[in-house]
Amino acid sequence: MAMCASPFGAGHRLAELSLVLLGYGEAGKTSTGNTILGTAEFGWKRTSQCVKRHGEVAGRFLTVVDTPGWWKHLPIEHTPPLNKQEMAQSVSLTSSGPLAFLLVLRLDSSFQEDEKRAVKDHLKLFGRRVWDQTVVLFTCGDWLGDRSIELHIESEGEALKWLLQKCGNRFHVFSNKNRRSSTQVTELLEKIEEMVAENRTCHLREMWDLKEVTEMKRLDGAGTNERKTKTQEDLDDESDLDDDVFLTVTEGFF
Ligand SMILES: Nc1nc2c(ncn2[C@@H]2O[C@H](COP(=O)(O)OP(=O)(O)OP(=O)(O)O)[C@@H](O)[C@H]2O)c(=O)[nH]1
Numbered sequence: 322m323a324m325c326a327s328p329f330g331a332g333h334r335l336a337e338l339s340l341v342l343l344g345y346g347e348a349g350k351t352s353t354g355n356t357i358l359g360t361a362e363f364g365w366k367r368t369s370q371c372v373k374r375h376g377e378v379a380g381r382f383l384t385v386v387d388t389p390g391w392w393k394h395l396p397i398e399h400t401p402p403l404n405k406q407e408m409a410q411s412v413s414l415t416s417s418g419p420l421a422f423l424l425v426l427r428l429d430s431s432f433q434e435d436e437k438r439a440v441k442d443h444l445k446l447f448g449r450r451v452w453d454q455t456v457v458l459f460t461c462g463d464w465l466g467d468r469s470i471e472l473h474i475e476s477e478g479e480a481l482k483w484l485l486q487k488c489g490n491r492f493h494v495f496s497n498k499n500r501r502s503s504t505q506v507t508e509l510l511e512k513i514e515e516m517v518a519e520n521r522t523c524h525l526r527e528m529w530d531l532k533e534v535t536e537m538k539r540l541d542g543a544g545t546n547e548r549k550t551k552t553q554e555d556l557d558d559e560s561d562l563d564d565d566v567f568l569t570v571t572e573g574f575f
């Protein structure tokens with residue numbers, strides 16, 4: 322989707338928001354859900370089914386859905402059908418507010434072509450617009466140490482750059498080990514809110530564009546009808562063939 326500047330501006334705070342955690346196995350999805358909600362509610366075992374939790378975080382009512390992961394390096398054909406089913410229905414578990422996907426990746430493990438393919442395959446389960454609603458969430462921020470995330474991205478290959486570009490360069494770094502970093506959750510929520518506002522703006526713009534095009538076609542159609550009357554007045558002997566062509570053209574406008 323093309324980037325649209327938001328008329329809502331920064332700080333467009335939502336009262337309610339639904340988040341779906343997606344990613345390969347052991348990426349840190351469950352830990353991320355726990356960090357966001359400030360609990361250990363999701364447990365720490367391997368996730369095999371979707372789990373939904375609610376919580377109030379920094380004044381927002383959140384619904385967070387944890388999902389089973391896929392094999393990091395393998396295409397979707399290797400994902401058990403039950404896991405695919407769970408992932409696909411995760412969205413139906415969300416309840417309130419706009420929906421955002423958090424695509425969880427570990428920083429301590431490289432993201433290459435086979436990981437890219439796996440992400441692409443699995444995100445297809447959520448439809449064409451999924452990329453517009455996704456933020457890349459890097460876990461293991463503690464592993465970065467003093468290095469900046471920008472430097473890490475630079476040092477990675479094209480696959481990661483491709484992914485970030487697909488997600489409108491939206492990313493955030495989490496350390497689930499050191500949950501004392503109090504701002505990491507609120508900063509993430511603000512990034513998501515910015516994305517939601519941007520999507521709303523784009524949607525509105527699309528609606529306006531569509532309205533404008535329809536209006537132009539309507540006016541153009543009216544003008545053509547007027548021309549048709551004049552032509553018929555002036556040229557009583559117009560052939561049936563010409564009329565057919567004319568009708569086809571005007572019908573095409575609606
Ligand atoms: N150091 C560090 N370890 C982390 C971080 N996030 C998660 N982990 C560890 O990574 C491992 C996997 O974390 P989970 O949250 O269970 O990952 P998951 O994506 O839910 O895994 P599945 O449910 O098996 O798909 C655990 O041992 C976590 O403690 C982090 O930010 N830093």
Ligand SMILES: [Mg+2]
Binds near residue numbers: 350
């Ligand atoms: Mg899990």
